[in-house]
Amino acid sequence: MQALLLCPQYSTNCLTGPVKRAHQIKKLLEYCGYQVNIACKDPQSGESINQHGRRFNDLLRECSLVYADAYHMASFRLRKRTQAFKLVDLYIPFFIEHRYSLPFRYSKDQLISRFQLDQAYLNEALYSGNAFLAAGDRQIDLYSGLMHLFDTHYDQNLPLLNLPFFLNPTARKNTKSENIHLAWLGGAWHWFDLVSVIKLLKV
Numbered sequence: 001m002q003a004l005l006l007c008p009q010y011s012t013n014c015l016t017g018p019v020k021r022a023h024q025i026k027k028l029l030e031y032c033g034y035q036v037n038i039a040c041k042d043p044q045s046g047e048s049i050n051q052h053g054r055r056f057n058d059l060l061r062e063c064s065l066v067y068a069d070a071y072h073m074a075s076f077r078l079r080k081r082t083q084a085f086k087l088v089d090l091y092i093p094f095f096i097e098h099r100y101s102l103p104f105r106y107s108k109d110q111l112i113s114r115f116q117l118d119q120a121y122l123n124e125a126l127y128s129g130n131a132f133l134a135a136g137d138r139q140i141d142l143y144s145g146l147m148h149l150f151d152t153h154y155d156q157n158l159p160l161l162n163l164p165f166f167l168n169p170t171a172r173k174n175t176k177s178e179n180i181h182l183a184w185l186g187g188a189w190h191w192f193d194l195v196s197v198i199k200l201l202k203v
Contacts, residue, residue: 003034004059004084006068006076010038010048018069020165021091021135025067034065051076060084070094070125079128088129090143095122122146133163 007022026036038048039056049055060066060082067087068078071094078086095118126132126147134140140162147160 001034001065002059002063003029003036003065003067004056004063005029005036005038006051006066006072007038007040007048008069008072009042009044010040011044018092021089024163024165025089029065029067037063071121073128074121074124077124079124086128086130087133088125088131089133090125090139091133091135093139093142094118132160134160135162135164137162 005022005025008018009016010019010022022038026038029036037059039051039059040048041051043050049059060078063082063084065087066078066082066084067089068076069089069092071092072078073086073088095115132143134143140160143160
């Protein structure tokens with residue numbers, strides 16, 4: 001079985017959120033018996049292939065599963081280009097980011113058209129996918145509501161799965177110190193569930 005993963009970027013030396021997510025999905029699919037290929041916009045090494053190359057088009061015809069975030073699923077029109085099972089990862093809420101968190105990237109006129117394009121991409125991704133991933137309970141609630149707006153039977157026909165980021169378990173070292181050290185790798189974006197993390201800490 002072959003799986004094709006579309007990622008904004010991919011490198012074993014890079015620790016951005018999308019790269020860590022791709023590592024996680026790749027590891028899970030390989031555990032399930034898939035031969036996984038990574039496709040990026042600008043491959044930096046032999047770890048991945050070009051999203052616009054001939055090899056990419058060949059894999060679209062050959063693979064049995066395609067993984068992509070909602071933006072890639074829609075912008076690459078994968079619903080029309082492959083018959084493979086389509087797994088859409090919704091953990092990056094790009095439509096919220098562009099509209100509310102990073103509006104300075106666009107002029108006022110560009111912001112409206114950008115948001116309309118984001119809505120169209122999200123709609124296309126929701127109609128294209130065979131299954132969907134979210135990265136926490138708050139995202140499950142968000143996308144369940146959005147899917148219900150499109151079709152009241154979405155929750156019955158299209159599974160929305162909760163797959164948080166995970167850390168590889170390690171053996172706990174015996175130590176006399178009771179101090180807890182917490183490393184938050186990435187941005188403290190408001191769509192992540194930071195409240196649950198803060199509640200674990202004694203302040």
